[in-house]
Amino acid sequence: QVQLQESGPGLVKPSETLSLTCSVSRYSINTHHYWGWIRQSPGKGLEWIGSIYQSGYTNYNPSLKSRVTISIDTSNNHFSLRVNSVTAADTAVYYCARRSGYDPDYYFDYWGQGTLVTVSS
Amino acid sequence: SYVLTQPPSVSVAPGQTARISCGGNSIGSKSVHWYQQRPGQAPVLVVYDDSDRPSGIPERFSGSNSGNTATLTISWVEAADEADYYCQVWDSSSDHYVVFGGGTKLTVL
Numbered sequence: 149q150v151q152l153q154e155s156g157p158g159l160v161k162p163s164e165t166l167s168l169t170c171s172v173s174r175y176s177i178n179t180h181h182y183w184g185w186i187r188q189s190p191g192k193g194l195e196w197i198g199s200i201y202q203s204g205y206t207n208y209n210p211s212l213k214s215r216v217t218i219s220i221d222t223s224n225n226h227f228s229l230r231v232n233s234v235t236a237a238d239t240a241v242y243y244c245a246r247r248s249g250y251d252p253d254y255y256f257d258y259w260g261q262g263t264l265v266t267v268s269s
Numbered sequence: 270s271y272v273l274t275q276p277p278s279v280s281v282a283p284g285q286t287a288r289i290s291c292g293g294n295s296i297g298s299k300s301v302h303w304y305q306q307r308p309g310q311a312p313v314l315v316v317y318d319d320s321d322r323p324s325g326i327p328e329r330f331s332g333s334n335s336g337n338t339a340t341l342t343i344s345w346v347e348a349a350d351e352a353d354y355y356c357q358v359w360d361s362s363s364d365h366y367v368v369f370g371g372g373t374k375l376t377v378l
């Protein structure tokens with residue numbers, strides 16, 4: 149059973165950088181799967197942030213692309229998210245997930261428990 | 270970018286059948302995936318590729334997709350089914366890629 153666990157600061161100041169890591173266990177990150185980040189603002193729906201492949205290839209939500217970087221560390225079996233210049237609108241529960249399926253139909257079959265990040269001074 | 274439209278809420282009595290719709294332009298030409306999210310928990314995939322179920326998901330959960338509407342059907346609804354449900358597609362025609370519907374709150378009366 150694939151397990152994902154998000155970690156990182158729960159509080160970030162406005163204009164600073166949000167940094168999270170997703171540790172994957174019981175499954176190698178160095179496979180044919182993509183790995184993604186999804187967030188959910190309080191009381192709102194799900195918003196895809198971006199995804200990364202083992203090679204480092206990424207794709208991002210165009211609405212966030214200018215501020216987001218996703219990276220991968222296959223040696224330590226984790227991948228990471230950075231969001232620059234955060235504002236209160238970036239306050240959300242951040243989930244990491246494994247992407248499965250076949251081109252052009254993909255879905256997220258394993259999710260982390262999520263971590264709440266609050267942007268506040 | 271591609272838009273998925275879900276009703277904000279659906280209510281059903283225990284033992285009855287709940288149907289949650291997901292509308293999109295020619296959605297029948299795409300594969301639709303459904304997630305269940307109970308309060309305070311992470312989403313769980315309940316249907317993928319329109320009508321397939323991951324292991325461990327009860328047969329009570331089924332899906333269909335045709336034309337401009339996909340539907341998640343939950344038969345013999347139980348109190349534990351009360352949750353938010355989200356549909357999702359992969360939109361390869363734009364660079365937006367992953368698209369989620371706005372979510373539907375299922376209330377078990």
